[in-house]
Every structure is written in structure tokens, then in C-alpha cells.
Amino acid sequence: MKVCEPEEVPAPRRSDRTRAAILDAARRRFAAHGFERTTIRAVAADAGIDPSMVMRYFGSKARLFDAALDIDLNLPDLSATPADELAETVVRHFLRRWEHDGADDALLLLLRSAVTNGRAAQRMREIFAGQVAPSLGEAHAEKAGLISTQLLGLALTRQMLRIPGVARMTSEEVVAAYAPAIRSMLQSPPAAA
Amino acid sequence: MKVCEPEEVPAPRRSDRTRAAILDAARRRFAAHGFERTTIRAVAADAGIDPSMVMRYFGSKARLFDAALDIDLNLPDLSATPADELAETVVRHFLRRWEHDGADDALLLLLRSAVTNGRAAQRMREIFAGQVAPSLGEAHAEKAGLISTQLLGLALTRQMLRIPGVARMTSEEVVAAYAPAIRSMLQSPPAAA
DNA sequence: GTCTATAATTCGATAGAC
DNA sequence: GTCTATCGAATTATAGAC
Numbered sequence: 001m002k003v004c005e006p007e008e009v010p011a012p013r014r015s016d017r018t019r020a021a022i023l024d025a026a027r028r029r030f031a032a033h034g035f036e037r038t039t040i041r042a043v044a045a046d047a048g049i050d051p052s053m054v055m056r057y058f059g060s061k062a063r064l065f066d067a068a069l070d071i072d073l074n075l076p077d078l079s080a081t082p083a084d085e086l087a088e089t090v091v092r093h094f095l096r097r098w099e100h101d102g103a104d105d106a107l108l109l110l111l112r113s114a115v116t117n118g119r120a121a122q123r124m125r126e127i128f129a130g131q132v133a134p135s136l137g138e139a140h141a142e143k144a145g146l147i148s149t150q151l152l153g154l155a156l157t158r159q160m161l162r163i164p165g166v167a168r169m170t171s172e173e174v175v176a177a178y179a180p181a182i183r184s185m186l187q188s189p190p191a192a193a
Numbered sequence: 194m195k196v197c198e199p200e201e202v203p204a205p206r207r208s209d210r211t212r213a214a215i216l217d218a219a220r221r222r223f224a225a226h227g228f229e230r231t232t233i234r235a236v237a238a239d240a241g242i243d244p245s246m247v248m249r250y251f252g253s254k255a256r257l258f259d260a261a262l263d264i265d266l267n268l269p270d271l272s273a274t275p276a277d278e279l280a281e282t283v284v285r286h287f288l289r290r291w292e293h294d295g296a297d298d299a300l301l302l303l304l305r306s307a308v309t310n311g312r313a314a315q316r317m318r319e320i321f322a323g324q325v326a327p328s329l330g331e332a333h334a335e336k337a338g339l340i341s342t343q344l345l346g347l348a349l350t351r352q353m354l355r356i357p358g359v360a361r362m363t364s365e366e367v368v369a370a371y372a373p374a375i376r377s378m379l380q381s382p383p384a385a386a
Numbered sequence: 387g388t389c390t391a392t393a394a395t396t397c398g399a400t401a402g403a404c
Numbered sequence: 405g406t407c408t409a410t411c412g413a414a415t416t417a418t419a420g421a422c
Contacts, residue, residue, distance in 0.1 A: 015387070034309040036229035039415065050389055055417065114354055115305045116227040121354050128356055145350060145358025146370055152354075153346020157338060161307055161314050161345075163321055165338025177339055180381065181374035188373065208405070232397065243407050248399065 019057050021047040026054075026068045031109035035065055035117050069113070069123045071106040072131070079137025086140070087182035088175055094151055095171045098159050108155060146185045150178060212250050214240040219247075219261045224302035228258055228310050255312075262306070262316045264299040265324075272330025279333070280375035281368055287344055288364045291352050301352060304345060339378045343371060 025046035029038040040061055044051040058064040081089055097105055110127065113120035133144035140147075157166040158174070169177070218239035222231040233254055237244040251257040274282055290298055303320065306313035326337035333340075350359040351367070362370070 018387090034227065034229070036227070037309060040417090041415080052390085052417090053388065056387080061416065111349075112308050115308050115349070116225075116230060124354055125356055142358065145356050148356055149343075149346035149350045149359060149371075150374075151346075152349050153342035153344075156304075156308070156345050156349065157342045161317055163318055163338050163341055165335065166342060177378065177381065178342075180377045181343075184373045184377055185370065188370065211405085233399090234397075244398090245400085245408085246406065249405080254398065 018047070018049060018053065022049070022054055022057055022064075023067060026064055027106070027109055028104055030065065030068050031104055031112055034113050035120070040064070065113075066119070069110065069120060071110060071123075071127065073106055073127065075131055075135035077137075078135050079139070081137075083139075083186060084183065086136070086186060087179040090136075090147065090151070091154075091175050091178050091182065092171070094154070095174060098155070099171070103159070105159075107151075108159060111152060111155060112160070140186055143186055147182060150182050150185075154178065211240070211242060211246065215242070215247055215250055215257075216260060219257055220299075220302055221297055223258065223261050223306055224297055225305075227306050228313065233257070258306075258312070262303065262313060264303060264316075264320065266299055266320065268324055268328040270330075271328050272332070274330075276332075276379060277376065279329070279379060280372040283329075283340065283344070284347075284368050284371050284375065285364070287347070288367060291348070292364070296352070298352075300344075301348060304348060305353070333379055336379055340375060343375050343378075347371065 022043060025043045026038070029043050029046065040054045041051045043064070044054050047054075054064060058067055076093065078086060078089060094107075098108075110120060110124050114124045115121075128144060128148055132148060133141045136144055136147065154166070154174070157163045158169075166174070215236065218236045219231070222236050222239065233247045234244045236257070237247050240247075247257060251260060269286065271279060271282060287300075291301075303313060303317050307317045308314075321337060321341055325341060326334045329337055329340065347359070347367070350356045351362075359367070
């Protein structure tokens with residue numbers, strides 16, 4: 001039995017660390033400035049390596065972008081949460097994320113790119129269908145679009161545009177203001193298709 | 194009495210038309226792709242003139258951007274609207290705008306630029322303080338931020354990201370889904386500062 | 387694997403002819 | 405007022421040395 005790797009099991013290649021550093025820097029840059037304003041040079045500088053290494057690992061700026069958009073929102077399973085607690089729970093979940101991660105949050109990264117980039121918008125639709133809707137559980141899956149409006153609107157006004165009336169509220173004030181609106185959406189009958 | 198101008202009174206200079214064409218093309222480009230992806234060359238091509246004319250009229254890309262962001266949302270005065278009708282009215286107003294103007298709507302132009310451009314975000318805050326809040330009337334001015342979250346979230350999911358669950362609804366289904374949420378926000382007591 | 391050097395584009399901005 | 409021509413800077417991407 002060879003004991004040459006004291007770290008985790010899945011064989012941490014020597015320069016997977018470089019790859020991860022590039023990806024991390026790219027996500028931060030894309031999140032802060034979107035696709036166009038992000039340069040490979042700046043990503044490489046953040047990662048502490050040479051710009052050509054980015055090309056070597058990811059081939060092109062577009063493929064780096066795709067790799068950066070391969071995102072797991074890491075949502076909790078809310079399918080067992082009682083309907084009357086669901087609204088508060090989901091709002092608190094995202095507020096806590098944004099308090100912790102700030103502008104680096106994966107959802108904000110996607111949002112910032114998706115408004116001017118068709119590929120990012122497509123990825124966002126996939127993520128909402130594959131992660132947000134399942135997280136809410138089958139009972140509320142058809143309301144995922146409506147809930148998304150609330151959460152994305154909140155991300156916009158509070159985290160990105162920083163509109164004073166929303167950005168200055170405390171977390172609990174935000175929960176108190178938005179949870180009733182979300183709850184009313186969960187309770188109302190589904191719209192006919 | 195000289196009768197050499199058969200048009201409107203305010204003396205339509207010969208090449209105010211050129212200026213207007215540039216501004217119109219710029220607004221469309223900025224709205225579709227944001228600041229960075231918009232090139233002066235493309236704007237000029239859309240307007241049917243030479244790129245150097247854009248420079249002559251506006252000096253720089255940044256000043257063209259500022260001119261394009263000098264926007265009147267043209268909001269109706271809702272201060273006299275009864276509180277229980279306000280929610281439906283404001284949602285219908287924006288849905289009708291977007292049906293008519295599509296992606297060229299001034300609010301969408303601003304939004305698309307504001308998520309990656311600090312100057313556009315600042316302009317958006319000014320416009321919300323100077324146009325949206327006054328439109329709602331003094332009684333609901335402090336709720337302008339919350340209402341903005343709803344409207345911007347709706348703009349995002351329905352017009353820009355086109356998340357299926359929201360984009361496929363009819364106008365009246367959207368009104369029925371969102372108006373109760375907005376109404377509950379207008380009725381709830383203001384959050385403490 | 388990492389870096390240097392550079393090719394090939396593209397863009398904002400300027401100068402100047404007509 | 406409008407256009408031609410072009411500069412200088414920044415960028416993606418490639419080729420190749422070590």
C-alpha cells in the first residue's frame with residue numbers, strides 16, 4: 001500500500017490545483033464584470049499564472065466561460081418543508097448565501113452574464129429546470145418560475161443594483177417583506193396553460 | 194412671415210435627425226448587448242452613417258452611453274389610484290410596454306447595462322428615486338424598492354431570461370399571479386429603519 | 387508544465403480631404 | 405457635415421523555447 005498522498009482519496013493531481021485556481025479566478029471575474037469585460041490576462045493574473053496556461057487548460061475564452069458556468073447552486077431539498085414555512089426558508093437561504101459569498105455567489109455570476117449572453121441565459125434556464133424546481137419539490141415545481149422572479153428580483157435590487165430601499169433593510173426585514181408575497185404565490189391556484 | 198419649415202415648431206435642424214438616428218441605434222445596441230459588447234462601428238452601421246460621425250456628435254463612447262441612458266420611463270401618475278387597484282395597474286402597465294416595445298424598452302436597456310456597469314447602476318438608482326417612487330405617490334413611496342423588485346424580477350424572468358414557467362404565461366395570468374404579491378407588500382406595515 | 391514572443395483581430399479615437 | 409485613412413492600444417490565440 002503506497003502512502004504518498006496524505007490528502008483526500010480521489011487522487012489530487014498536481015496541477016488540478018492550477019486548473020481549480022483558474023476556474024475560481026474566472027468565476028470571480030465573470031461574476032463581477034460579465035463575459036466581455038473579463039480578459040484571460042486578468043484571470044491569469046488573479047490565479048498567479050501565465051495567460052497562456054488558461055488557453056492550455058481550457059482552449060478558448062468561450063470554453064472557459066462554459067466551464068465556469070457549470071455550476072451547482074447547492075440548494076437544499078425543500079420538498080419536505082411544510083408549505084407555510086417554505087417561503088421564509090427559501091428567502092433566508094439566499095440571503096445567507098449572499099451575506100457569506102458576496103458578489104462571488106454562483107447565482108449572481110450566472111445572472112450577470114445571462115442578461116447579455118445567450119449562452120449564459122440558456123444555462124440559466126437549464127439550472128432552474130434542473131436545480132431550483134426539483135429543490136422546491138414536485139408539489140410546487142410549477143411555481144418555480146414565480147419563485148425565481150422573487151429571488152432574482154431580490155438579487156438584482158439588493159445585491160447588484162443596491163437600490164437603497166431594499167439594500168438598506170436587514171435580513172429579517174427582507175424576510176418579513178418578501179415571505180408573504182411568496183407564500184401567496186405558493187397558495188394561489190396554478191395558472192391555466 | 195417665413196414659411197420654410199412645414200414641420201413642427203421647435204426648428205428641426207437638418208441633422209438632428211442624424212443625431213436621433215445615432216441615439217436610437219445606440220439604445221438598441223446597448224439594450225441588446227450592454228456597454229462592452231456594443232461597438233461604435235456597429236451603432237454607426239445601424240444608423241446608416243460613418244463611425245466617425247458618432248464621435249463628432251457625442252465625443253466618446255462613454256458620452257454616447259450617458260446620452261442613451263438619459264431616459265424617461267414615461268410612467269403614469271398613479272398617486273390617485275386606489276390602493277386595491279394599484280398592484281394590477283402597475284403590472285399591466287409594464288406588461289403592455291414590453292408587449293409593444295419588446296427588447297427596446299428603456300427599462301430593459303438600463304437593466305441590461307446596470308448589472309455590469311457601475312455608471313448604469315447609478316443611473317438606475319436615480320431613475321427609481323426620481324421616477325418610479327414619485328409615480329407611486331407619497332403614500333407608497335417607501336415601498337418603491339419592494340415594488341421594483343417585483344417589476345425588475347418580472348422583466349428578468351419573462352423578457353430577458355425567458356424562463357418557461359413565466360415567459361409562457363398570458364398577460365392576464367401574470368397579472369393574476371403577481372398582483373396579490375404586490376398588494377400584500379403595499380398593505381404590510383413599513384419596515385423599521 | 388510553464389513561460390516568451392508574436393501573429394492576427396478588433397476597437398476607440400484622431401487627422402484631414404472634400 | 406460627411407467620409408477616408410490610419411494610429412495606437414488592447415485582446416484572443418498560436419508557435420515554440422526551456
